[in-house]
Amino acid sequence: MIDPKSHILDLDLMSLSQVEAILDDADEMTKILNSDFKKTEELKGKTIITLFFEPSTRTRSSFEQAGKILGADVINIVNSSSSSKKGESLYNTALTIQSIKSDVIVLRHPHSGAPYFLSKLLQESTIINAGDGMHAHPTQALLDMYVMKKHLGTLKNKRIVFIGDISHSRVVRSNILGLSKFGAKIVLCGPQTLIPPDFLSNKHLPENHPFKNIFYEPKLNDAIDQADVIMPLRLQRERQDSGLLPSLREYSTYFGISLKKLQNAKPNTIVMHPGPVNEGVEIDHNVVHGQNSVIQEQVFSGVAIRMAILKSVTQNKALKVE
Amino acid sequence: MSKNILIQKGRLINPANQTDGIYDILIQNNIISDISNHIQPNNNFEIIDATNKIVVPGFIDLHCHLREPGQEFKETVATGTLAGAAGGFTTLCAMPNTIPPIDSKPHIESLSNISKETGAIRVLPIASATMKSEGKILTEMFELADAGAIGFSDDGNPIYDPFIMRQALSYSSQLNIPIINHCEVPELSKHGVMNESWVSTQLGLPGIPNSAEESMVARDIMLSKLTGGHIHIAHVSTSGSVNLIREAKKEGVNITCEVTPHHLTLTDTIILNKNLSDQNFVTSHHSYDTRAKVNPPLRTSSDVQSLIEALNDGTIDIIATDHAPHSDIDKICTFTEAAFGISNIETAFSQIYQLVINQQISLHKLIESLTIAPARILGAQYGNLEKNKPADITIIDLNEQWKVNPEKFLSKGKNSPLDGHTLTSKVFKTIYQGKIVF
Numbered sequence: 059m060i061d062p063k064s065h066i067l068d069l070d071l072m073s074l075s076q077v078e079a080i081l082d083d084a085d086e087m088t089k090i091l092n093s094d095f096k097k098t099e100e101l102k103g104k105t106i107i108t109l110f111f112e113p114s115t116r117t118r119s120s121f122e123q124a125g126k127i128l129g130a131d132v133i134n135i136v137n138s139s140s141s142s143k144k145g146e147s148l149y150n151t152a153l154t155i156q157s158i159k160s161d162v163i164v165l166r167h168p169h170s171g172a173p174y175f176l177s178k179l180l181q182e183s184t185i186i187n188a189g190d191g192m193h194a195h196p197t198q199a200l201l202d203m204y205v206m207k208k209h210l211g212t213l214k215n216k217r218i219v220f221i222g223d224i225s226h227s228r229v230v231r232s233n234i235l236g237l238s239k240f241g242a243k244i245v246l247c248g249p250q251t252l253i254p255p256d257f258l259s260n261k262h263l264p265e266n267h268p269f270k271n272i273f274y275e276p277k278l279n280d281a282i283d284q285a286d287v288i289m290p291l292r293l294q295r296e297r298q299d300s301g302l303l304p305s306l307r308e309y310s311t312y313f314g315i316s317l318k319k320l321q322n323a324k325p326n327t328i329v330m331h332p333g334p335v336n337e338g339v340e341i342d343h344n345v346v347h348g349q350n351s352v353i354q355e356q357v358f359s360g361v362a363i364r365m366a367i368l369k370s371v372t373q374n375k376a377l378k379v380e
Numbered sequence: 381m382s383k384n385i386l387i388q389k390g391r392l393i394n395p396a397n398q399t400d401g402i403y404d405i406l407i408q409n410n411i412i413s414d415i416s417n418h419i420q421p422n423n424n425f426e427i428i429d430a431t432n433k434i435v436v437p438g439f440i441d442l443h444c445h446l447r448e449p450g451q452e453f454k455e456t457v458a459t460g461t462l463a464g465a466a467g468g469f470t471t472l473c474a475m476p477n478t479i480p481p482i483d484s485k486p487h488i489e490s491l492s493n494i495s496k497e498t499g500a501i502r503v504l505p506i507a508s509a510t511m512k513s514e515g516k517i518l519t520e521m522f523e524l525a526d527a528g529a530i531g532f533s534d535d536g537n538p539i540y541d542p543f544i545m546r547q548a549l550s551y552s553s554q555l556n557i558p559i560i561n562h563c564e565v566p567e568l569s570k571h572g573v574m575n576e577s578w579v580s581t582q583l584g585l586p587g588i589p590n591s592a593e594e595s596m597v598a599r600d601i602m603l604s605k606l607t608g609g610h611i612h613i614a615h616v617s618t619s620g621s622v623n624l625i626r627e628a629k630k631e632g633v634n635i636t637c638e639v640t641p642h643h644l645t646l647t648d649t650i651i652l653n654k655n656l657s658d659q660n661f662v663t664s665h666h667s668y669d670t671r672a673k674v675n676p677p678l679r680t681s682s683d684v685q686s687l688i689e690a691l692n693d694g695t696i697d698i699i700a701t702d703h704a705p706h707s708d709i710d711k712i713c714t715f716t717e718a719a720f721g722i723s724n725i726e727t728a729f730s731q732i733y734q735l736v737i738n739q740q741i742s743l744h745k746l747i748e749s750l751t752i753a754p755a756r757i758l759g760a761q762y763g764n765l766e767k768n769k770p771a772d773i774t775i776i777d778l779n780e781q782w783k784v785n786p787e788k789f790l791s792k793g794k795n796s797p798l799d800g801h802t803l804t805s806k807v808f809k810t811i812y813q814g815k816i817v818f
């Protein structure tokens with residue numbers, strides 16, 4: 059049985075030093091990616107299954123590439139059919155892939171907590187959470203922090219602003235858990251219908267809870283003032299259809315990031331986006347491709363971070379417990 | 381004819397007549413024939429030594445799901461009543477959300493026959509308030525009452541349409557039978573799978589706000605006022621609900637309500653981490669335990685405190701289990717997919733007894749809430765351990781400690797979040813109509 063601690067379920071289960079180790083190792087991985095011969099043998103003989111119950115080109119292919127560069131065998135299983143809303147699907151798929159002796163399973167699933175469920179079912183494989191429902195996306199948060207650290211040096215006391223659909227964002231949740239380990243100042247902004255009540259006010263939060271030090275700024279201008287990082291989040295059309303917003307037009311007028319609004323931020327602020335981008339809704343085309351944008355760098359760093367993560371979890375397997 | 385039973389030296393607690401003392405109790409011909417300080421045994425008596433144990437009226441559960449007919453893979457009358465007996469119950473009121481729902485006289489009669497043939501203890505049927513429990517047309521309540529229905533409910537779902545609710549309360553009022561409502565405004569609980577709180581925010585699970593329950597409780601209070609009908613609010617779970625009910629009772633509204641063992645003792649944080657400390661709010665690989673998924677959801681510690689206060693001050697009338705057995709298929713899945721419900725009839729008393737140990741409620745209150753208080757709502761003679769009453773008796777060892785192992789449940793439903801917990805106090809014997817059934 060795998061040591062439950064070796065899974066990458068979310069960043070709350072990783073210590074600051076574990077996070078730092080992965081970010082440091084990602085530097086080494088970046089060197090491999092920048093070299094002419096992009097192949098190592100560190101994961102030779104290991105089998106990685108990417109198991110995706112939601113469509114995702116970017117995350118899946120970056121895991122696949124990361125695994126292959128490190129010499130692992132990678133099997134992709136895509137199961138984004140509507141059958142996945144039926145109970146048996148993850149369970150049955152899990153039983154099927156149990157017969158493939160995989161070392162690592164990279165899981166993307168629309169239900170929060172699915173990787174926790176899988177880790178109880180498949181006790182011989184290490185589970186990496188590649189996004190579960192609205193809960194967590196730890197590898198995305200690690201790459202976000204990697205890019206932030208590169209530009210800001212340290213994360214301590216840096217003002218990191220997330221804008222928009224906080225309620226449905228697994229990226230924000232994992233970023234909060236990671237960034238608070240480094241002592242960053244986390245600011246949330248957006249219409250209140252897209253922000254969970256306990257982020258609007260911390261009065262019901264217990265002392266010492268990692269969400270306790272989050273600030274909510276209702277107005278975009280106040281939020282991005284003095285921001286070191288601005289991260290608008292993907293806004294899905296469903297939010298309008300389900301009654302959370304009157305219109306995307308109004309959203310983009312008041313909360314969309316345009317070059318004009320960016321003038322109220324510090325000149326060296328960096329603009330990030332977890333992707334995929336809805337240009338013209340939460341962010342304008344010329345901001346995506348503007349001088350503050352590090353969005354392409356996020357994509358590139360995704361591979362390096364995932365290489366570092368795959369290395370770390372396969373090495374942790376040495377810690378096998380009964 | 382069953383044997384005569386002599387229960388010796390137990391501490392008899394009977395809240396119906398304020399008895400609390402060491403007595404011998406004799407059961408003859410299924411009836412309690414004598415209660416005295418000392419009864420001389422003779423050879424025909426089966427003797428139960430109840431020294432250091434409490435002897436109380438058999439418990440009455442006003443709200444449980446026996447799943448028969450239609451979902452016998454989850455529970456049957458046979459297994460559910462055995463489980464009830466193991467929990468100290470001698471009377472179970474079965475919710476009608478079976479397949480098909482209990483919405484007509486033949487269905488009630490069929491259930492009564494099954495209960496007579498296979499039930500270990502008494503089963504009293506609750507009938508649907510509306511045809512097929514669809515919330516559109518009232519059931520034939522007069523006939524259903526004559527056939528034995530003790531309440532009307534579409535539980536599992538609320539009676540959604542306020543007009544239908546008004547008619548249900550009005551039509552049933554001359555029968556003196558309550559309308560039992562599962563209060564939940566579906567537009568507010570939409571997609572929700574747990575309490576809406578910082579825990580749901582952290583776990584990324586859609587939440588069910590307290591107001592989903594409270595706004596329908598408020599509506600039902602108004603409609604009871606309008607019609608005079610008896611509204612019984614099922615499984616209250618929030619401080620706002622009990623505040624509304626407290627005020628309504630002051631005004632003389634014809635309202636009663638119940639609380640479950642889990643809402644009295646557990647909070648939503650167990651879905652995050654069973655061993656949460658106030659320094660560390662992290663998930664563990666045991667997070668998202670589907671066995672803690674229940675509707676209404678487990679709420680916060682301040683709701684729990686309000687529920688305990690409301691039980692103590694009489695705002696909450698009774699404790700009912702909402703025993704909701706499920707099969708593995710319903711629970712071995714992601715939290716989102718899992719069915720709502722907890723199998724708890726075998727742990728109910730012991731779970732709440734922890735509150736007695738913590739001095740949050742009295743032992744008398746606990747027993748009253750499971751015996752004479754629900755009997756009053758039923759208008760029945762059960763729940764009273766007196767001479768010449770039917771011999772429904774539960775004997776409990778308050779000191780025994782035991783570890784919950786759902787695999788050992790008599791219920792088919794192993795879905796208990798208390799798996800592995802150590803509880804204090806255990807049912808020692810259950811006697812139903814003079815027969816030892818556990």
Ligand SMILES: [Zn+2]
Nearest residue numbers: 535536562614
């Ligand atoms: Zn209910």
